[in-house]
Every structure is written in C-alpha cells, then in structure tokens.
Amino acid sequence: ALVTGSEANGGVEKYIAGIAFKASVFQEALRPDRLSTLDEDRFIGLCAFMAPVRRRVGPWLAEAGIAAAREAIGRLLDDAENFDTADARLSRFIASFPSGKSYRWVRDLAAELLHYTYPEQYPLMARWIWDQTANAGVLREIWHAENIDHITIDIADNYATFLMLREELSQFLSSNGIFRDMLFYVDLLTAQIYADYICAQGGSFLRTDFASDHDPMQYTRRMLGLDGIDPDTGRTRVRRADGERYVLQDAGLGG
Numbered sequence: 001a002l003v004t005g006s007e008a009n010g011g012v013e014k015y016i017a018g019i020a021f022k023a024s025v026f027q028e029a030l031r032p033d034r035l036s037t038l039d040e041d042r043f044i045g046l047c048a049f050m051a052p053v054r055r056r057v058g059p060w061l062a063e064a065g066i067a068a069a070r071e072a073i074g075r076l077l078d079d080a081e082n083f084d085t086a087d088a089r090l091s092r093f094i095a096s097f098p099s100g101k102s103y104r105w106v107r108d109l110a111a112e113l114l115h116y117t118y119p120e121q122y123p124l125m126a127r128w129i130w131d132q133t134a135n136a137g138v139l140r141e142i143w144h145a146e147n148i149d150h151i152t153i154d155i156a157d158n159y160a161t162f163l164m165l166r167e168e169l170s171q172f173l174s175s176n177g178i179f180r181d182m183l184f185y186v187d188l189l190t191a192q193i194y195a196d197y198i199c200a201q202g203g204s205f206l207r208t209d210f211a212s213d214h215d216p217m218q219y220t221r222r223m224l225g226l227d228g229i230d231p232d233t234g235r236t237r238v239r240r241a242d243g244e245r246y247v248l249q250d251a252g253l254g255g
Helices: 001-011 010-029 040-047 057-064 066-077 083-095 105-116 159-177 182-199 218-224
Strands: 236-239 245-247
Touching: 001 010, 001 066, 001 182, 010 040, 010 182, 010 218, 040 057, 040 066, 057 066, 057 236, 066 083, 066 105, 083 105, 083 159, 159 182, 182 218, 182 236
Parallel strands: none
Antiparallel strands: 236 245
16 A cells, blocks of 8 residues: 555655655754754744644643743653653653643654654654554554454553564564665554554544545655645644644754
8 A cells, every 4th residue: 555655756765755854854953962942943843743743732832932842852852762761751741741631642742752853762652553541543453353343452552562563563564575764664654554544434533634535645644744844835734822824934944
C-alpha cells in the first residue's frame, strides 16, 4: 500500500526524505545550545509537524507563553541519554500542563519532541501508536489474537513497549528487503497502518483534519505531520486561540 500509494507523489523515498527533514528541523531547533532561545515562531513551526498537537496548542500557548514551553521542553530533553528516566520525564512533562481530556495532546507533543530530536534513542511513543487507557492504536491493529475487537490488551504504553514494538517492526521491514533509514521506515509504516484504520472508520478520527479521501496517502502524511506548513506562504495548520492560523516569518525553519 505504501509503495503503490506514494508513486503519485515521487515514491516512498520522498516520504522518507520528508521524515528525515522533519527530524533535522527538530534537532536544529532543540539543540542544547539553542533551546534557551527557542521563540514562539520556531515552536509553532515544530507544532505544525505534529497533527495531534497543532489544532490544540494555540490556546495553551497564548495563556502560558513561550517561556513555559521552553522550560517544559528543557526538562523533558534534559538527561535524554538516560533511558531509565524516559517514562518519568514524560510523566513530568504531562503534569506541567493542565489535566483533562482537552489536554491529551500533550502526550503526543512530548512523544514527538523526544523521537524527532533523538530518533535513534527514542521510538515514537504517540497515543495513536498505542494508548493503553483507550485500548487503541497501531499496536492493536497488528496484534495477533482472536476476536481482537472484544479484548483488552494488557500492555503498558511505556518506553520499553514502544522500543520492543519498533524492534519487531524493524525485523519485519528487514525481512522484506528494507535495510536503510530503518527508523523512518518504521514511522512511515506505523502511519500507514493507522491511516488504514482511519479509512476503515470512515475518517471519524480527527474528521476536521481528514476532510477527503481521494489521496491514498493523505492520512499517512497527516499522521506524520508532513502537510503542516505551506513552504511558499509560511501558513501553518496551527491555530491561534482566536481560531486563525499561524503564519511563520521563516517558513523554511532552517539555520
């Protein structure tokens, strides 16, 4: 499905290049020596690459301010080489935001910040890949069990689980002839798996984001956030508190 669906847009390698570019943007913006100068424009540029985040972060940012974002991100990425603290840092990041259903996106924000800043060290731990509370995500879609729609998968949505899932999917990809850019191929594969789920559900998940189904890769691109910024105008899919979309002064996000 990936190979066939991506042909109209330059082939699967173009999608891998897009994910690699996303990672380079995160790594450049969140370098330890640059994090203290992270401004609102650049933070919004990062959020534009995160589909579950970009429609909800605007009101919080308007109230909390960019300084609060810098502090929370700094604490999340501090000690990143210590994987034993990954779950604790993620939980601390979530606790620094208001609680409640309207702030579930904070988990996805933390997951993408960790993964795309340190892609080798951290698998993508987003809710759409596995959410134990909701009993939903990519893990469920590929779980081998009878009557999968009627069982609860008792697997924690922690660092160890996501790491094992990435290892399993990497083995699957290598057995099918994929040997380069493995980390980003895993991202693309999981996005395609969840895109298939969205299609099966008739686009009910994030319906406001997924408005049409004429493009077989539309949902896949959206889950990866690759459609978040218009490179010509700088217009993003991130909405301000008043509902208007942010427009970046530096649409390229480089340098």
